Amino acid sequence: MFLRHVLRPPPPEGDIRLRTEKAGLSRGLNSRHIRFIALGSAIGTGLFYGSSASIETGGPAVLLAYLIGGAAVFLVLRSLGEMAVANPSAGSFGEYASRHLGPLAGFLTGWTYAFEMVIVAVADVTAIGVYMGFWFPDVPRWIWVLAAVLIVGALNLVSVKVFGELEFWLSLVKIVAIVSMIIVGIVVIAFSLGTGHVHVGIDNLWNNGGFFAGGIDGWVLSFAIVMFAFGGTEIIGVTAGEAESPEKTIPSAVNSIPLRIILFYVLTLAVIMSITPWQQISDSGSPFVQIFAGVGLKSAAAVLNVVVLTAALSAINSDIFAAGRTMFGLAERGQGPAVMRRTTPNGVPWVTTLVMIGALLFGVVMNAVVPGEIFLIIASIATFATVFVWVMIMLTHVKARRAMSPEETAALKFPAPFWPYGQIITLVFMTAVLVLLGFEEDTRVALEVGVVWLALLTVVFFLAVRRKAGTDPQSVPSTDEDAGAVNTVKEERAEVSG
Template identity: 50%
Template sequence: MRSHYDHPSTAGARTGLPWFPVHSPSPQASDSGASDTLRRGLSMRHIRFIALGSAIGTGLFLGSAETIKAAGPAVLVSYIVAGACVFLVMRALGEMAVRHPVAGSFANYAHHYLGPYFGFLAGWTFVFEMLLVAIADMTAVTAYMGLWFPGTPGWVWMLAAIALIIGLNLLRVRVFGEVEFWFSLIKVVTIVALIAGGLALLVFGVSVGGHTPTVENLWSGAGGFAPFGVWGIVMSLGVVAFSFGGIETLGSTAGEADRPERSIPRAINSVPVRILLFYVLSLAVILCLVPWQQLDPSSSPFVTVFSALGLPAAQHIVNFVVLTAALSAMNSITYASARLMYGLAQQGQAPRAFGAVRGGSGVPLVPVLVVLGALLVGLGAFLLIPDTLFLMVASIASFATVSTWIFILCSHLAMRRRLRASGERTVYRMPGAPWTSVVALAFCVFVLVAQAFSPSTVWALVIGVAWVALASLGFLLLRGRGREPLDLEVNPASMAAAA
């Protein structure tokens, strides 16, 4: 069977799948201003930092205050356990993305391996997740700008953030990737500086805000290392999941990666280092510098620690960094959700207009406008409930995030079952499969069930279940569209390497 890579100009029309030619669009497409293909314009550097931009955002810089409040120093266990699950999810997604590098990624895989209904549900649940996280990040922007302009209404900064992010996502994908690279680089440099500086303070015993830095701060406080026991660790997992939410956007870059069989594995294999460095080590340093009871749960621990150092303008510098982090996450989320809606349109599970691409920039215009509409709805909600909007959308987003991981793992298990039956092998195999997928799946189910046992999260579970029912109704209303089996062809480079 011929591959879409062999005849990129005609193969897409044969199946309607989002396989993307590496050459420029035809003159006809350019003249009309629209086509049905995206462009491969993301380098290895772009792909790595798009994943970083999604995973290192408001969830870490602001949400970590809530996780510390819930579990104390034992929150480090939460991040390690959840991080291990995230890596398994990413390896499962990576194995599928290398074999089938398509836009929308795991929604296509769920459609192909689990059926049209699950493809529809997976795709739109991820869109739901991303839009919620984008609203949370946008809300955080108002908090950060409030430090510098306390008298300016928050909705002004929301509008400014919306205009910036939507504008960036209407440009060529390579421009988007370049901007995201620099956004993410600022965050990485800041976290590395915090870790290096914090370790130096620990070694030399320099006082931080009247407290002597020491590793003993991890267990010397009231209640020890885990002041709220195992239950505190369990209750923090929901917010931790929100912190990691969005890292699966890396799979959405497969359709626009120059060489997915090389770039995707390299990016995913770096996930454990990112988690240990940017989450576990940075929070461990913070907890050693300042006793966890002294951290304000309503403020970023990063801002608190830098402010306590007493350095000139330190608070403002870090505030700029966390502001950049929120904008970076919004940027990556807009990119990923727009590409996923594009992929859903290619499957017949979204209006056809969602699958049209601007000929000049290669950007799916209508999906980007949908994100714009969602952000404006979030702006309206902020005007009604400014004090509780962030925690509300973060809790609901946790449900959607874990549900997305479940779809990825179930699709991977179904793919592995087919591969075993046909005697095929993939070039980028998930270690320990299928048992590692089963373990990660059990963890995800456990996190969802745990939401039912806390008054602060049970309502988010109820809303999540309501979303599933609403999405299911949407599938039924399609009246047959997108119900045919989805035939994903295999990347020839993956086949050759696995042979």
């Protein structure tokens, strides 16, 4: 009974005011915001902290893993970009899945993405506790985690423009810092600077057991961690609903992905492993900080620690935004609690933002109870959720494209490349990554949690969503034409209530 109440369908046609007062998201994100939100999602804890685990598993060959994984993610984002530009009003890829694959697929995709953002955000706040240990090793980690949750959560409640501006400046700090670190790192390598305790040189990439020092099996297993680093890039599809000119901003953001991967992942990690042999990089902190501390540049290490803190805050900022908008969209389709449709006068879905803040407080508890093991567990679960969402995006795109006529395909403003073989190869690759999670004991929990999560969602869908009074799950728009009709009704309602 409770589930039927909280998952009740959207208000009937006559209930105009509730719909318009509580469901209006603000289009306050411009091209600059969208581009840097995408950067903020891609450059976070997965790179600044999680890369140490991928290096430990795969050795220098992890650089190749980032290139391959990045190429697959680029195809996912191009496929998502095609749908987002064609129909930006949808607001999330969960809605695309509902239209093309059915309501259950949209329900699973939307809530798994929200779950992904919660888990990734917990990983990000956990990293903040680790980073603060660089200066305050005796202070309990959970204190810093709690402070981060409250600060970023409060900022997300202001307005979408405040969020966009905050993300712009936080991401700008990260970009400048990474470029500066690469330049300083190249200088350190070129002049063999340091204390002499470690060998500095590009030959560190192949002289310490070879390029595939972790073995082929270690390199393959590293993909399970590598893909975590790219999690959150799909936020580009979520921002389409609040972008001022999605037909321009979305392609610009998506097409910047390849250069970003080469610069921010491959080149950066190559510099790190050239300065410090890969075996000496540990998970006790950010490898970005470790390399400069290891060669005796303490002041540079301190500056970089500020940067990685900024990166983590930026990532949490994006996580809260993305999860909140996704839950808002689910509520709009009658697939989430109706209260999640409520927004502030500034167009911020405040209920969903508070839900995210509450979920992050769970991360505070986890950091107080199991501070040592939490990150790998959380990262593995986040990888499952992330890759599952990517698989659903690709399946949605394949179904949508196959339903198009040749004329409709030719009219696409931002078509995904390499159709259809690139999409098929990407689907196979993503599925293989999910299977890889079961090969290691440390990551196997991700599959277990993931299967239980999907099973629970399926039960909730059939017990609550399908049985809602007066709601047929097939009433969810299944085509762009249907969606356009729904959007027209919304606009007419807004005019009437105004």
